[in-house]
Amino acid sequence: MSTQMVTANRLTDGMVVYLTNQGDWATQFSAGAVLAGEAAAEAAMADAAAAAKQQLIVGQYLIDVLIEGDSIKPTSTRERIRADRGPTIEVDAGSWTGRIGD
Amino acid sequence: MYRYDEFDATFVRERVKQFTGQVERRLAGEITEEQFRPLRLQNGVYLQLHAYMLRIAIPYGTLSSKQMRKLGFIARRYDRGFGHFTTRQNIQFNWPQLDEVPAILEHLAEVEMHAIQTSGNCIRNTTADQHSGVAVDEIEDPRVYAEIIRQWSTLHPEFAFLPRKFKIAVTGAAHDRAAVRVHDIGLRMLKNEAGEIGFEVWVGGGLGRTPIIGTAIKPFVEKQHLLSYLEAVLRVYNQLGRRDNLYKARIKILVNATGAEEFARLVEEEWQSIKDSALTLPLEEIERIRQYFALPEYESLPDWTPEFEAARKANPEFARWVQSNVKPHRQAGYAIVDISLKPDGGAPGDASADQMDIVADLADDYSFGELRVSHHQNLVLPHVRQQDLFALWQRLSGAKLATSNIGFITDIIACPGLDYCNLANARAIPVAQRISRTFSDPKRLAEIGELRLNISGCINACGHHHVGNIGILGVDKHGEEFYQVTLGGSSRDDASIGKIVGPAFSTEDIAGAVETIVTTYLGARTSEAERFIDTYRRIGIDPFKEALYGNSQARRPAAE
Amino acid sequence: MAILKHGALQPNEWQEVSDDAALPETGSVIVSLDRWRRDEASLRGSNRAIGVRLQNTQSPLALSNDIDRLSLVVLDFPKFSDGRAFSQARLLRDRLGFTGEIRATGNVLRDQYLFMTRCGIDAVELPEGTPIEGFLEALSEFSVWYQPAADERTHAMALRRGGKHTGSASTVVNDSVAAMWAY
Numbered sequence: 001m002s003t004q005m006v007t008a009n010r011l012t013d014g015m016v017v018y019l020t021n022q023g024d025w026a027t028q029f030s031a032g033a034v035l036a037g038e039a040a041a042e043a044a045m046a047d048a049a050a051a052a053k054q055q056l057i058v059g060q061y062l063i064d065v066l067i068e069g070d071s072i073k074p075t076s077t078r079e080r081i082r083a084d085r086g087p088t089i090e091v092d093a094g095s096w097t098g099r100i101g102d
Numbered sequence: 103m104y105r106y107d108e109f110d111a112t113f114v115r116e117r118v119k120q121f122t123g124q125v126e127r128r129l130a131g132e133i134t135e136e137q138f139r140p141l142r143l144q145n146g147v148y149l150q151l152h153a154y155m156l157r158i159a160i161p162y163g164t165l166s167s168k169q170m171r172k173l174g175f176i177a178r179r180y181d182r183g184f185g186h187f188t189t190r191q192n193i194q195f196n197w198p199q200l201d202e203v204p205a206i207l208e209h210l211a212e213v214e215m216h217a218i219q220t221s222g223n224c225i226r227n228t229t230a231d232q233h234s235g236v237a238v239d240e241i242e243d244p245r246v247y248a249e250i251i252r253q254w255s256t257l258h259p260e261f262a263f264l265p266r267k268f269k270i271a272v273t274g275a276a277h278d279r280a281a282v283r284v285h286d287i288g289l290r291m292l293k294n295e296a297g298e299i300g301f302e303v304w305v306g307g308g309l310g311r312t313p314i315i316g317t318a319i320k321p322f323v324e325k326q327h328l329l330s331y332l333e334a335v336l337r338v339y340n341q342l343g344r345r346d347n348l349y350k351a352r353i354k355i356l357v358n359a360t361g362a363e364e365f366a367r368l369v370e371e372e373w374q375s376i377k378d379s380a381l382t383l384p385l386e387e388i389e390r391i392r393q394y395f396a397l398p399e400y401e402s403l404p405d406w407t408p409e410f411e412a413a414r415k416a417n418p419e420f421a422r423w424v425q426s427n428v429k430p431h432r433q434a435g436y437a438i439v440d441i442s443l444k445p446d447g448g449a450p451g452d453a454s455a456d457q458m459d460i461v462a463d464l465a466d467d468y469s470f471g472e473l474r475v476s477h478h479q480n481l482v483l484p485h486v487r488q489q490d491l492f493a494l495w496q497r498l499s500g501a502k503l504a505t506s507n508i509g510f511i512t513d514i515i516a517c518p519g520l521d522y523c524n525l526a527n528a529r530a531i532p533v534a535q536r537i538s539r540t541f542s543d544p545k546r547l548a549e550i551g552e553l554r555l556n557i558s559g560c561i562n563a564c565g566h567h568h569v570g571n572i573g574i575l576g577v578d579k580h581g582e583e584f585y586q587v588t589l590g591g592s593s594r595d596d597a598s599i600g601k602i603v604g605p606a607f608s609t610e611d612i613a614g615a616v617e618t619i620v621t622t623y624l625g626a627r628t629s630e631a632e633r634f635i636d637t638y639r640r641i642g643i644d645p646f647k648e649a650l651y652g653n654s655q656a657r658r659p660a661a662e
Numbered sequence: 663m664a665i666l667k668h669g670a671l672q673p674n675e676w677q678e679v680s681d682d683a684a685l686p687e688t689g690s691v692i693v694s695l696d697r698w699r700r701d702e703a704s705l706r707g708s709n710r711a712i713g714v715r716l717q718n719t720q721s722p723l724a725l726s727n728d729i730d731r732l733s734l735v736v737l738d739f740p741k742f743s744d745g746r747a748f749s750q751a752r753l754l755r756d757r758l759g760f761t762g763e764i765r766a767t768g769n770v771l772r773d774q775y776l777f778m779t780r781c782g783i784d785a786v787e788l789p790e791g792t793p794i795e796g797f798l799e800a801l802s803e804f805s806v807w808y809q810p811a812a813d814e815r816t817h818a819m820a821l822r823r824g825g826k827h828t829g830s831a832s833t834v835v836n837d838s839v840a841a842m843w844a845y
Contacts, residue, residue: 012129013199014154055131059149076581078520081529082151087521089449089531092502094456096183109806109818120803124773133771140743141773223743253808253818259780260752260811263745329809340749341721375757380810380820387819 003067005032005074006044007082008052008060016082017057019044025057029083034065034072103164103472104249104394106214113256114211117218121145122204129201144224144262146217147203150524156198157220158210162230162248162272163191163475163482165215167462170473172213174458180206185458187443187451189515189566190269191229191475192220196522224262225255225336228270231279232476233438235395236484238430241291242299244274246392247328250383254329261336265343266351268336269308281477281593283307283315284569286353287335292322300324305335305365306357311561313568313599314354319366325388327373330381334373338365398470398485403435406488413492422544423495423506437488439469441481441498442505442513446542449531450516451479460501468494477566478515480508511553511620512538515566519559519576520583526559528576528583533557536613541620550620553634554592569593571635572619573600574612585612589619589646590638601643604651615650622649665765666794667785669801674787676713676734692736695720698728706731713763718746722753722760729758737783739768748781755782755812772796776803782812 006019010027017025018032026032035041041062048060064075074080081088106114121141128138146157158173173193177185180202181195188194198206210216219226230248231237251270255261261268273280274291282288288304301323307316323331339353342360357365414421429438441461444450453461461481465473468490474482486494498504507513514537517523519530534557541547556570567573573588585607588600607615620634622645627637638646665672678692679685681700690711698705698714705712713734716722725732735754737747747766754760765785766778775786775797788794807817 009149009153012201014149014152014197016152052135053131055129058135077528077578077583078151078526081520085152087152087531088529089521089535091182091184091449092452092454092457093183094454096178096455107822109808109822113804113806113808116804116806120773123803137742137771141771223745256808257777257804258809258811259777260748261745262777263743263748263774337749337752341746345744345746379756380817387822390822 001037002041003065004035004041004062005029005065006035006041006048006060007032007063007079008048008057011055011058016085019048019051019060023047025051027085029074030072032065034067035062103166104161104391110214111211114214114216114218117145117216117257118204118207118211121207125200125204140222140263142200143222144219145203145207146220147198147200148221148524150196151520151522151526153197154200154203155522156195156203156206156217157188158193158195158215158217159220159227160191160193160215160475161252162228162234162245163232163477164234164245165473165475166213167465167471167473169213169215170458170462170465172209172215174455174462176206176209177455177458184452184454186449186518187453187475187479187481189477189479189517189564190227191232191477192227193475194518196518218256221267222262223264223266223268225258225264225268225270228252228255228272229280229285229477230272231275232474232478232482233279233429233484234274234474235397236431236433236436236438237275237279238432239276240274240432241276241293242274243392243395244272244280244289244291245395246388247274247289247291247301247325248272249391249394250329250388251332254332254381258336261340264336264340265345266348266353268339268353270332278595278597279476281566281569281597283597284309284313284566284593285316287332288316289328290318294322298324301328301331303331303335305369306354306362307597308352308354309563309566309568310352311349311563312354313563314358315597315599316354317357317362319357319362319369326383326385327377329383330377330379331369331373333376333381334369337372338368342368397433398472400433400436400485401487403487403489405434410488410491417492419506419544420492420495422548423504424491425548426506426510427504427508428491431485433485435488437486437491439483439486439491439494440476440508441483441503442507443480443503444507444513444538445502445505446512447535447539448502450514450534453481457501457503460497461503464494464497478508478513480513506544507547509552509554510541510547511550511555511572511616512541512547514538514555514557515570516557517559517565519557519565523559523564525562526576527561527578528559528585530557530559530565530574530576533574533576533585533609533612537616540613540617549630550624551630551633553620555616556591566593567591568599569597570600571638572616574616577606579606583609585609585615587612587615587619587650589643590635592635596635603643604647618649619646622646663787664790664792665785666788666797667763667765669798671794672785676711678715690733692734695724698725702728713765716750718744718750722750722758725754726758729754729760732760733762734765735760735762736765736767739766739770739774742769742771742774747783748777751778751781751783752812772800775800780807780811780813780815 021033148155230244235243270287271280271285272289284307290302303320304316469483514534516530516534520526554571556567557574558565558567559576569591575586591600692713711733715736767787
């Protein structure tokens with residue numbers, strides 16, 4: 001059985017978000033709802049389409065996730081990088097310390 | 103440099119207002135994402151891996167200290183403290199919020215900047231030689247024409263919905279530093295037999311999935327016919343370029359399918375009917391624009407004084423920096439300074455807000471307030487007095503901006519890759535960092551000499567890997583990042599597309615592979631004067647293949 | 663379908679006739695380029711206004727000899743991102759000197775409307791009920807232009823030189839050298 005999650009970007013600020021069990025959108029991958037099987041995935045994508053129509057999110061799609069014991073991870077490198085919410089390298093931002101994305 | 107007059111200022115204000123309205127309509131749900139997407143792209147707003155990305159235009163790579171400071175301000179206030187200079191002389195911010203983009207654009211408009219047409223299927227930023235105006239081998243300053251083209255192409259009503267993006271580059275020197283042969287249109291200024299200066303027009307060059315060197319379809323277009331000729335090319339392209347397949351929609355595909363000769367004929371036919379229209383450029387207009395690019399009031403100074411030589415001799419580090427990062431200037435007593443944005447282990451082309459402020463100050467102190475961005479993702483101070491070089495170098499050193507590697511293997515050109523980009527298959531920056539650390543020894547760098555290394559995270563080739571002497575292309579193999587190596591590319595007068603050397607390397611092995619390639623070169627070159635590209639062209643790809651894959655040679659592990 | 667033309671919704675006075683259908687007894691008709699070629703003689707001779715609908719893959723130059731007899735050319739935007747009709751309009755106006763109506767149909771965004779008018783398109787076919795305020799607003803979003811096009815709007819190049827732009831891109835413009843703006 002496939003295990004997936006719905007992800008998108010928040011319309012206003014572009015932050016990566018994941019559809020939760022409560023039907024809202026969290027920036028933490030760990031809060032995302034794991035969808036077992038096609039039916040669950042389809043239903044979630046329908047919710048996402050509705051959220052897009054309400055200008056909450058944009059560009060929604062399904063990602064594969066892997067369950068290993070207690071931990072859940074995206075299967076692809078791309079989605080792992082995305083779930084980390086930033087580049088994998090250290091960035092020289094000089095003396096900037098303000099406004100951290102949540 | 104160009105200063106906005108009332109038109110330009112009004113225009114940008116109106117554009118900001120228009121986009122502000124479009125954002126509002128999007129946020130209110132009056133237009134869908136599908137409808138909004140081309141509109142936001144034409145204002146430089148992408149949706150990327152982690153967030154939106156805003157690409158700001160730096161027309162032909164020229165900017166003032168005031169503009170650089172504003173970019174630093176935007177980096178701090180609206181982003182995460184840094185920006186990335188691109189292979190098309192633009193700058194990208196990786197974390198803007200859509201609902202703040204209108205405010206960012208207003209700030210930019212205050213300093214005569216914008217993000218118009220930095221994306222979308224329209225004519226993009228026209229790039230030019232980063233040493234324009236001051237290079238020793240210059241025939242004429244190409245920025246005059248780049249500015250004319252910029253205006254003509256801005257919100258051109260007929261060419262806002264082309265089959266695909268369109269990139270134009272201009273070079274005005276004997277040596278092409280603008281890579282005109284790998285652009286959709288490349289303009290090479292030259293003198294004809296009568297001594298007139300005009301344009302050789304190249305069409306259909308490009309990288310990406312189907313890299314190809316362009317074709318010169320017109321040996322000489324007179325200055326006054328520049329715009330009408332460009333309009334003819336674009337009109338033919340707009341009508342005949344493919345619309346059915348995104349990957350076959352660039353003009354290079356059309357030129358190839360039609361045949362260069364026939365394509366040139368189609369353009370000629372269109373051009374003949376419009377060439378004496380309102381698009382004709384009067385000489386007065388060219389001269390009017392040229393005023394903006396007048397050189398500063400240089401002092402009369404001696405060239406390379408004994409004092410300077412003494413300073414060089416006394417400080418080997420300074421001497422190394424002069425050797426690699428300082429270029430001769432047309433004005434005696436002056437020099438062109440390339441500021442490397444490729445520090446050891448750094449992300450190529452990135453600059454922090456602090457560094458932006460610093461280079462702005464340095465531009466004011468040493469370069470008449472003017473800077474350039476090169477498509478090699480570095481910065482340039484174009485008017486530095488030789489007597490100021492030492493002080494400048496010291497201040498650059500203090501800000502990690504004095505790495506002596508211009509044109510060397512650690513002057514890496516890399517796209518943002520999978521760390522930032524939605525399109526990428528693999529990361530590019532960590533590979534760049536690893537290679538940068540491997541070759542960080544400045545003596546070794548100088549020993550290896552001129553070597554262009556380019557890294558792209560996917561086939562779209564924003565890192566221009568096809569024209570790297572060593573090119574690295576990130577690919578996805580069964581969900582893992584692998585790196586394919588090409589050799590022998592060049593973006594200059596001797597433009598060529600690199601050849602794939604063999605199977606791709608893992609993340610662990612790629613830096614070692616590059617080492618092996620370099621070692622092979624060093625072993626085979628006839629002298630230090632024979633550059634990597636020359637040795638490659640002389641000996642061919644086989645010795646490199648052999649060294650990398652042949653027999654039971656164990657690959658050297660990548661140095662930490 | 664409603665026709666937005668010259669700032670207002672207008673009734674559609676034209677009838678679209680397919681290649682095999684008989685022409686209506688009276689009234690202005692729009693036919694395909696194929697039909698125009700096939701029935702040119704009789705259509706020319708008929709006492710009615712003729713319009714030709716071009717697919718966006720057909721060159722307007724095919725109408726070079728016919729443009730005098732046509733009152734309307736219909737251009738198509740199959741997708742709003744497909745901008746071929748902009749060039750078709752330019753060719754009709756600038757190359758062929760067409761002075762009749764150029765009408766755009768298909769998928770158009772209000773944000774393209776200004777570009778269309780600059781290229782010489784003067785009417786847009788919209789789905790019934792489309793609010794036109796957005797389209798009209800879009801027309802006034804810019805007061806300055808950089809380049810000449812097929813419209814009468816003055817552009818920066820001419821204005822800066824103190825000249826008056828009186829024609830389309832295909833006419834030679836006589837500008838005075840004195841610049842209007844100080845810099």
